[in-house]
Amino acid sequence: MSTRRDTDIDSIEGADTVRVLVGKPGLDGHDRGAKVVARAFRDAGFEVIYSGLRNSPEAIVQTAIQEDVDVVGLSILSGAHDTLVPKTMELLEDAGMTDVLFLVGGTIPDADAKELREQGVDRVFGPDTDINDIVDYVRREVLE
Amino acid sequence: MSKEQERDTEDVEGENSVEGIPGEPEGFYDPGGDGMYDEERFEQFREDRQRWEEETLEPWLENHPEREERFESLSGYERKRLYTPEDVEDLDYEEDLGWPGEPPFTRGAYPTMYRGRRWTRRQIAGFETAEETNERYKYLLDQGQTGLSTDFDHPTLTGYDSDDDHSEGEVGRIGVAIDTLADFEDLFEDIPLDEVSTSMTINSPAPIMLAFYVALADERGVDREKLRGTIQNSIFKEFIAQKTYALPPRPNIEIVKDVIEFCTEEVPNWYWANVSGYHTREAGATAAQEAAFTLAQGMGYVECGLERGLDPDDFAPRMSFFYVSQSDFFEEIAKFRAVRRIWARVMNERYDAESDAARRMRYHVQTAGESLTAKEPMVNIVRTTTQALAAVLGGCQSLHTNGYDEALSIPSEDAMRLALRTQQVLGYETGIADSIDPLGGSYQVEAMTSEMEERVLDYLADVEELGEGSMKEGMLRGIETGYFEQEIVDSSYEWEQRRAAGEIKKVGVNCFQQDDTDEEVDLFTADPATEQRQLDRLATVKDERDEEAVEAALAGLQQAVDEGENIMPHLVEAAKAYATEGEMMGILREKYGTYDDPGVF
Secondary structure, three states: OOOOOOOOOOOOOOHHHOEEEEEOEOOOOOOHHHHHHHHHHHHHOOEEEEOOOOEOHHHHHHHHHHHOOOEEEEEEOOOOHHHHHHHHHHHHHHOOOOOOEEEEEEOOOHHHHHHHHHOOOOEEEOOOOOHHHHHHHHHHHHHO | OOHHHHHHHHHHOOOOOOOOOOOOOOOOOOOOOOOOOOHHHHHHHHHHHHHHHHHHHHHHHHHOOOOOOOOEOOOOOEOOOOOOHHHHOOOOHHHHHOOOOOOOOOOOOOOOHHHOOOOEEOOEEOOOOHHHHHHHHHHHHHOOOOOEEEEEOHHHHOOOOOOOHHHOOOOOOOOEOOOOHHHHHHHOOOOOOOOOEEEEEOOOOHHHHHHHHHHHHHHHOOOHHHOEEEEOOOOHHHHHHHOOOOOOHHHHHHHHHHHHHHHHHHOOOEEOEEEEOHHHHHOOOOHHHHHHHHHHHHHHHHHHHHHOOOOHHHHHHHEEEEEEEOOOHHHHHHHHHHHHHHHHHHHHHOOOOOOHHHHOOOEEEEEOHHHOOOOOOOHHHHHHHHHHHHHHHHOOOEEEOOOOOOOOOOOOHHHHHHHHHHHHHHHHHOOOOOOOOOOOOOHHHHHHHHHHHHHHHHHHHHHHHHOOOOHHHHHHHHHHOOHHHHHHHHHHHHHHHHHHOOOOOOEOOOEOOOOOOOOOOOOOOOOOOHHHHHHHHHHHHHHHOOHHHHHHHHHHHHHHHHHOOOOHHHHHHHHHOOOOHHHHHHHHHHHHOOOOOOOOO
């Protein structure tokens, strides 16, 4: 790792009380984004749980319950978001986890992102997103 | 006749060697030289360079500072201000560059390169069901495409049938859905298998797709020896980057050996592996990591063939490679030239391959999906064009240019047409295809090629050490210990931070941003009815097939697996009986288990 930059992610006060699940549902193997975001969360001081690959929505929600997370972020680059996201959301609701901050990232066309938000996703992060913006968003929503 | 035409005519007659311009005309200046590399002249050159720095450069810099303290390539390597003969002082023309079509192939894999035949414009296609993809194939062939290339959906890539629980919501999404030979019959309808070459981007289930293709050829009476094409079958990179694995690494490597053996003996013109760096780079690796890990994998596969007692001069000519062309123009060209050189050396020095065919690295290039932006998508055409230009100047054998909409979706037909047109403009309008290795001899390109070679050799030494001398073992242990993933994830995080800091520029994203530039582009929309159509199709095939024949064929496969025989002939028999991909993979999964990604971040 080279020199530190001003924009490098600083540890946030109180972040260690926040538990974040980064999940990869479905068969999609594109994990670069999920890992970069997970690492940025870790650098910010959050407790990060990364699901690994090939999880069913059921398995992700199970982990969310067991780990008692505050944030669930799903990364999907396979186009299957319209099936996997509603399913996960439904299972979270069934489990009574309505307070979690629910985020989705990946190759999500604008029209689909709008629809997901209407269904209750708190925020959709598309391609080109700056990692600092994601960390900052979670900080604001959970810690402020 | 113009002066230029006069000269050209003389050229044709062969009289215009450097010394031999008739009558030594008193021109603007004498183009002939004594060469830069005799000691005395070189010393003089060095002094002159120092003089330039002191007298011209430094005073200039005082008033005109440069844009950066340190200029870095996309991979983070230092880029010098100016490259001169000093940077290529150690380069030996014969040894390090040589001649096109001869080892070490730095100047090109073939003696005439694109003067004989331009690169293959091979646009990948695959979506929804075999019928829709077949239509796209015919469209692309009509547009002048010269080879077919197939993308499969996630269930097919990971060895599940469309009606498996794992497949819900994924059928036909990112590629075509394949379950049985019946889907291949539709996929290649009206396409003569002995005339096209077909590339299939699939890995763990690659032997099954090859079995479908061979079964289809047998069914149509096409001689297996006439089949031309490639299965990716590049399983190592599934575990370190692409992550569409299906079986654990070690048993999967045994199956790769079966494929090498079967192809070498039965389908001799088929490329049994397309050793892929593309996904490693897209996962965040640097250029040197992409090149090194790919070469290490290639060496691992060569060792697989050797372990089956095959002669590298027989099987190595039928492996090809696959790289990305990213946005850093010269870094990519240097990478392409360096990997050819390294492979030629390694094949000879390490594996005793003697033929040029076994030492010649041939590769496919795809422009970088990773570099494309969701903002102002039409600008992606420009990015893709420069990347394609680098691929061609680097000497690729075939090329896929991405659609401008790929940061958002799989490409629309319009996006694919423009992508193909991009290649055609480069190939037919610019003249870049008319001389071989046009950048060879550039101080910068040669110096960067040698630097890339050194960086790659460093990594290769690491992998060799991990494997205690065996590259195959080094790959396996590097996967098992998370070495590769850690290397890549570190690079990708570093890259992301450089981008966030604006050190890596993205026009329209972190510089020159504009509001209200939401260009409306028509995206490819997945047909929600696809999944059901494919499920119906699969149900019909299952209904109509001869169950006894399926059971007998699968029993044959089971026996081959249990007794450690080559599974390929049994897969072909199972394909002919219309056994499904999932049924065949099921037997392998039952025997070998599955794989859990360690999830290093």
